[in-house]
Amino acid sequence: MKNFKQIAFGLMVGALAIGFSAFTTANSSSIKYNKDAKGKIISVSALYYNISGDPTSTDPDNFIFRDGTTPAACSTLSNKECQATWTTTNTPHNNQSPTDAGSPSLSSRGPVDKVYNGQ
Template sequence: MNNLKKLALGLSVGAMAIGFSAFKSSENANAKFAPQKFYNTTGVQSNDPLDYQYRPDGACESLPAAACSALWNHSGTLSEGAHPDGSKVSTTDAIGTYDGN
């Protein structure tokens, strides 16, 4: 009877581990790439990720008109000044002038 209890406990612990890992995997799969707004620091439309930076409080001023921001796919946690690590989603940049924030 003692071996039967140990077997049942081992099986239940294994089932719980599989159950929790299933939720963790699906969460990571959904968050793999998400479009985020990055600001163009050069003012010239580009496909180079080094020309774009993430600024949580960034904005585009309406004049003068230049390439200001674009949506890029990004994975992971964003920090201020980060460059996109995925592909560009926008075909053209939003027009305006990056305000430097």
């Protein structure tokens, strides 16, 4: 009987763990909305990919937005930058530059050993 109670307790704990994990999601979005105290969106920070291959580029027209996770095409090539975070006034759409999204400012740089090859 003691063994049965331990097994039942273990199954119950396992079921609870699985049940609660079904309601949690990982935030994998590359877009962050910056809001004021009233909840109004004042700017949007998003991850963009360098299409120029110039690791020192700060030109927003050399970057494009890709929704979702890092593209597999962002392959390792020495001395190339793949990604940077830009802050804009509007939410970007796929293949849009920070300039297209409005009033871009460079927020942060990504790893310097990757380049986006267009896929």
